[in-house]
Structures are given as structure tokens and as C-alpha cells.
Amino acid sequence: MKIKKATFLQSSPNLKLCVQTQLCEFALLGRSNAGKSTFINTLCNNKSLAKTSNTPGKTRLINLFEIQTTYKPFMIADLPGYGYAKVSKVEQAQWQKNLEEYLLKRENLKSCIQFIDARHDIQKNDFQMHEWLSVNNIPNFTILAKCDYISRNEISKKIAEIRRYFATDVLPFSSKNSYYVDGVLNYFEKLM
């Protein structure tokens, strides 16, 4: 499938205030700065759709996007990254609660996408997040983001490593070129 149009719908602090929809939803999870918001912009070929930043912690709410395609429309939920130290303990705990509620109860949630920055090893909080998804039977797959930073050979090695640890499908991605977009969209189409 190809994307025809992408629109920002809403920023919501919690599940209750999220617009209800029947459309398949994919939620982006991962450490702060892993490239989640940039992924949306590259996928939709619109640099100003999702807010991105060099400073981790840019995304603070559940940001919902509706994507029209040549196949079926779908939704993307851009979620705040974890591991952002500057957020206060109280704020972290509140967000943790809201995030868990969203992930456990969002009826149209089709799959989570966990983002791993290709430059770094899988971190402790990545393992914890993944374990939590598995324990709660939340379907998920992994995107190896920022692949432009490593060689082709390293990309293959990283993919194999993540597959081994997470036992999920792993798709490579880079926002520096559109080469990986089709692979991701074809994968989405299969899940929808």
C-alpha cells in the first residue's frame, strides 16, 4: 500500500480522552530519542507532521495520527519515550499508569512497535518494556531505527541479535532515505 494522506488528530493525556475509532492502530514505543516521531514523518513524507527534537522527551502525550492509504486507513499513536531522566518521579509514575492503561485497554490497538536505536545495545528498560508486552500478550514487533549510522553488515547482525532476544520480527529503518518505507508499509498491510 501507499500513503495518500496523513493527518494529526489529537494529543491526549490518557486513554479515556482518546478519540474512539474502529481503525487499526499501531503504537510507537521506545526510549526517548530513538526516532519514533521522525519515523512518522518519514513514513508520511511530511517533516512537520509529528514534533521531533534533538532533546529527548519531546513527545509528552498520546499523539494520534490518521493515515489514509491506497488500501485501508489506519492510525498511528506516537507515545512519549521512556528513559527520559529529566521528568520528575511523580510525572513518570503518572505517565507509566496512563501508558499501561492505553496499552492494555485500547480496543483497536493492532500492534506495538518497539524502537531500538541502531547505535546502541538493547538497554535494560528496553528489555523491561519488551517483557511487559510479552507478559500482557500485547502483539508487537521491532524497528531498528537510525540504520544510516551503521553498515549493512552491522544491520544484519543487529537484526539477528534483536530477533534472538525479543523473538519478534525486526524491520530496519532510517529517516535519512525512503528506502525502508515500503517494507514497513507492506508489513503494516499484512497485519491489518
Ligand SMILES: Nc1nc2c(ncn2[C@@H]2O[C@H](COP(=O)(O)OP(=O)(O)OP(=O)(O)O)[C@@H](O)[C@H]2O)c(=O)[nH]1
Ligand atoms: N541519522 C538519523 N537521525 C535520526 C533518525 N531518526 C531520528 N533521528 C534524529 O534523532 C532525534 C530524535 O528523534 P525523535 O523522532 O524526536 O525521537 P523520539 O523517539 O520521538 O523521542 P521522544 O519524543 O523523546 O520519545 C532527532 O534529532 C532526529 O532528527 C534516523 O533514522 N537517522
Ligand SMILES: [Mg+2]
Ligand atoms: Mg517523539
